[in-house]
Amino acid sequence: MACTLVAVKPWRLGLNNAKINWDKHGVPYACDFNDVYFSTENALEESRCIFIAANQLTQRWSQWSEKRAFVIAETGFGSGLNFLATWRHWQQQQSHVTLVYRAIERFPLHVQDLQRCLQNWDELQYLSTALIKQYPPAVPGFHRLYFEQGRVILDLCLGDVSDILPQWSAYFDQQTPDTQASMVDAWYLDGFAPAKNPDMWTPDLYQHMARLSQVGATFGTFTAAGHVRRGLQQAGFKVDKQPGFGHKRERLCGVYEGTESLYTAQQTSKKPSSKQPPWFRNTSPKFTDKKALILGGGVAGTSIAYSLAQRGWSLHLVEAQAQLARGASGNAQGAVYPLLSADWSPATRFYLQAMLLIQRRLDSLRDAGFDIPGNWCGVLLPASTIQQQKKQQQIIQNLQLPAKVVQLCSASETKQHCGINLHHPGLWFSQAGWLSPATLCHAQWHKAAQQTQAQLSLNCRIQKISRHNGLWQLWRDGQCIAQAPVLILANAWEALKLLPELELPLQAVRGQVSYPPQTPDSAKLRSVVCETAYLTPTNTTGLHCLGASYTPGDTDTTLSIAEHQQNLQQLQSLPALANSLDTQEELIHDWAGRVSVRCSSRDHLPVVGAIPEKQAFFEDYAEMHLGKRFDTYPQEPRMQNLYASLGHGSRGLLSAPLAAELIAAQMNAEPLPLADDLQRALSPQRFWVRQLKSST
Numbered sequence: 001m002a003c004t005l006v007a008v009k010p011w012r013l014g015l016n017n018a019k020i021n022w023d024k025h026g027v028p029y030a031c032d033f034n035d036v037y038f039s040t041e042n043a044l045e046e047s048r049c050i051f052i053a054a055n056q057l058t059q060r061w062s063q064w065s066e067k068r069a070f071v072i073a074e075t076g077f078g079s080g081l082n083f084l085a086t087w088r089h090w091q092q093q094q095s096h097v098t099l100v101y102r103a104i105e106r107f108p109l110h111v112q113d114l115q116r117c118l119q120n121w122d123e124l125q126y127l128s129t130a131l132i133k134q135y136p137p138a139v140p141g142f143h144r145l146y147f148e149q150g151r152v153i154l155d156l157c158l159g160d161v162s163d164i165l166p167q168w169s170a171y172f173d174q175q176t177p178d179t180q181a182s183m184v185d186a187w188y189l190d191g192f193a194p195a196k197n198p199d200m201w202t203p204d205l206y207q208h209m210a211r212l213s214q215v216g217a218t219f220g221t222f223t224a225a226g227h228v229r230r231g232l233q234q235a236g237f238k239v240d241k242q243p244g245f246g247h248k249r250e251r252l253c254g255v256y257e258g259t260e261s262l263y264t265a266q267q268t269s270k271k272p273s274s275k276q277p278p279w280f281r282n283t284s285p286k287f288t289d290k291k292a293l294i295l296g297g298g299v300a301g302t303s304i305a306y307s308l309a310q311r312g313w314s315l316h317l318v319e320a321q322a323q324l325a326r327g328a329s330g331n332a333q334g335a336v337y338p339l340l341s342a343d344w345s346p347a348t349r350f351y352l353q354a355m356l357l358i359q360r361r362l363d364s365l366r367d368a369g370f371d372i373p374g375n376w377c378g379v380l381l382p383a384s385t386i387q388q389q390k391k392q393q394q395i396i397q398n399l400q401l402p403a404k405v406v407q408l409c410s411a412s413e414t415k416q417h418c419g420i421n422l423h424h425p426g427l428w429f430s431q432a433g434w435l436s437p438a439t440l441c442h443a444q445w446h447k448a449a450q451q452t453q454a455q456l457s458l459n460c461r462i463q464k465i466s467r468h469n470g471l472w473q474l475w476r477d478g479q480c481i482a483q484a485p486v487l488i489l490a491n492a493w494e495a496l497k498l499l500p501e502l503e504l505p506l507q508a509v510r511g512q513v514s515y516p517p518q519t520p521d522s523a524k525l526r527s528v529v530c531e532t533a534y535l536t537p538t539n540t541t542g543l544h545c546l547g548a549s550y551t552p553g554d555t556d557t558t559l560s561i562a563e564h565q566q567n568l569q570q571l572q573s574l575p576a577l578a579n580s581l582d583t584q585e586e587l588i589h590d591w592a593g594r595v596s597v598r599c600s601s602r603d604h605l606p607v608v609g610a611i612p613e614k615q616a617f618f619e620d621y622a623e624m625h626l627g628k629r630f631d632t633y634p635q636e637p638r639m640q641n642l643y644a645s646l647g648h649g650s651r652g653l654l655s656a657p658l659a660a661e662l663i664a665a666q667m668n669a670e671p672l673p674l675a676d677d678l679q680r681a682l683s684p685q686r687f688w689v690r691q692l693k694s695s696t
């Protein structure tokens with residue numbers, strides 16, 4: 001069958017699962033490419049020869065002395081056989097390296113097909129089961145999966161290789177000859193035969209490989225096609241032909257030698273560079289000790305503790321209150337579902353990815369024995385107006401997400417989903433739900449403390465932050481109570497009281513949740529329902545969680561009856577739900593509830609990542625508004641080992657764990673867990689850039 005390639009941009013049109021046929025030996029065939037995923041003759045041995053041996057992993061891992069992770073990048077994840085073979089090799093070597101395996105896939109296998117592919121190898125059974133357990137639905141974007149207590153990381157980047165590779169950023173380092181530090185150490189080129197899939201094997205691919213490699217990075221591939229060889233050579237790789245595996249005649253492998261000679265010959269001394277503006281570039285972190293201070297013990301701070309502990313950092317978390325999760329992260333129940341718009345906006349992409357990450361995080365914590373109350377009972381977003389209904393239809397049409405992630409449901413189906421007939425159609429997130437934020441915080445902290453040296457100071461309100469001899473210092477009552485090379489601000493709206501000079505546009509927003517008792521009618525509620533207000537099914541205390549008022553600029557935390565009434569009023573657009581509660585005036589007076597303060601940013605995305613030195617930033621990029629060529633500015637912002645996980649607004653349960661992963665990646669010079677443009681959209685300096693661009 002001839003192959004039909006459709007040049008689609010998945011971040012605009014959604015992803016399709018691969019269409020598979022099976023041959024009589026149980027080998028999968030891609031219908032659209034008319035090609036096999038792996039050979040019929042000993043595919044596992046083939047993978048070991050073409051990718052593991054060709055990239056000399058045994059020798060390189062045993063000699064690996066760098067502090068950062070070893071990074072493998074694969075074009076075409078397919079059945080994950082190469083990943084599992086590499087992971088198995090890592091186990092057999094008892095390797096000390098941390099392995100980050102980044103794989104790109106445009107047509108992910110359906111999980112049933114994946115299962116069927118992988119059952120062929122008994123030796124890989126245990127690893128296959130672990131992979132299948134975490135395997136994400138076909139949602140475009142980056143999905144980070146952890147194995148081996150975080151020492152083997154799989155980044156499944158779902159999308160077309162031509163969309164994904166430009167979204168990988170390298171770290172900049174003025175001390176390295178090419179100013180750009182290595183991002184990928186070994187390449188696996190495995191995207192079907194070039195003749196059957198010409199769109200994958202392009203000069204652009206080789207240029208991006210060069211951009212992300214440093215001298216010494218290697219590659220292996222099954223093909224020996226002439227244009228692949230020439231393309232790689234032109235990009236700066238030394239290419240060797242080797243005997244092919246099995247009946248195949250030849251294959252290629254090689255090493256990146258750099259582009260100095262190539263490009264000097266053409267009157268230019270630079271290798272292909274990133275299109276990323278210098279003011280957003282990630283720099284190689286510079287510190288000798290892996291010691292960090294975390295300020296704030298809510299979901300942001302404990303998520304950072306979790307992510308850094310996996311990477312062997314010593315931690316000191318400092319919290320003003322007598323316990324963790326006494327701020328915004330202390331409500332009894334929090335709704336967990338992604339915020340979607342009818343386009344692939346940064347918020348849509350970020351929250352979708354964050355949603356899938358928190359689900360995997362919870363599974364992993366529960367597997368480790370932590371009891372975290374919560375239920376993936378589904379979340380229903382009823383649309384009570386025609387306008388809302390149209391918007392929801394557009395979301396479904398434009399994003400083309402798998403039905404198990406989100407789908408439209410009719411008015412009559414709402415009863416089936418949530419137990420109460422709401423008389424409106426809506427959006428149904430079948431795998432979303434609610435969880436107990438405080439328990440999540442405690443579990444993340446305890447897991448961190450099991451893995452690393454972790455000190456917790458409670459009842460410790462920091463009044464001053466300073467930096468001396470390269471160390472960040474936290475002060476209380478005139479005494480420095482802690483110091484370390486790195487500081488992460490996770491203290492929400494109070495961060496700016498301590499460092500007002502950062503001038504980040506963050507705002508405190510008071511919010512109250514009400515805890516109405518269950519009634520016989522409300523007991524029928526099976527899923528979370530969110531419209532203007534949200535109502536959760538009851539937890540073990542027999543109370544619902546009804547939220548949440550929203551008062552910008554107010555930091556008073558006194559419980560208010562008027563705000564109980566306001567929450568109830570917001571629920572009136574869904575009368576069946578509002579009427580299911582006992583709402584007599586005197587009963588509302590007795591409702592329990594909780595008030596806390598959110599920290600919201602001006603553009604409603606959290607503020608996450610390394611914070612450059614502000615004064616230096618404004619000096620270095622003062623002429624940004626002139627729109628000069630990127631290479632005329634300093635190539636990277638000046639950094640100070642200060643990080644932010646702030647501004648989580650009304651969705652911190654989703655955003656904080658992914659934010660922590662981003663910070664941990666930056667602190668360890670690891671590949672980022674999300675696309676380059678998303679990292680920019682979250683970066684603290686985005687507000688300064690807007691300011692500088694608009695200055696005249």
Ligand SMILES: Cc1cc2nc3c(=O)[nH]c(=O)nc-3n(C[C@H](O)[C@H](O)[C@H](O)COP(=O)(O)OP(=O)(O)OC[C@H]3O[C@@H](n4cnc5c(N)ncnc54)[C@H](O)[C@@H]3O)c2cc1C
Pocket residue numbers: 295296297298299300301318319320321324325326327328329330331333334335336437460461462463490491492494495510511512513547548549595596597598599645646647648649650651652653654656
């Ligand atoms: C009413 C309400 C309802 C919400 N509902 C949901 C929901 O359904 N789903 C959802 O995803 N999100 C929800 N949110 C948002 C979510 O709760 C927050 O985004 C999240 O808890 C923020 O976590 P955080 O760690 O940034 O902040 P916090 O949990 O507030 O933690 C900050 C910590 O820093 C400490 N601190 C501050 N200053 C200092 C200092 N100087 N020294 C030491 N420690 C300090 C504080 O004591 C606090 O413990 C809701 C928020 C509110 C207010």
Ligand SMILES: C[S@@+](CC[C@H](N)C(=O)[O-])C[C@H]1O[C@@H](n2cnc3c(N)ncnc32)[C@H](O)[C@@H]1O
Pocket residue numbers: 018036037038074075076077078079080081082083104105106107108159160161162190191192197199200
């Ligand atoms: C030979 S298979 C890979 C086999 C895989 N490495 C394994 O271990 O099973 C090639 C894979 O490349 C994917 N692919 C093809 N074209 C692509 C593109 N343009 N971008 C991303 N992935 C692509 C296919 O969907 C397929 O899964």
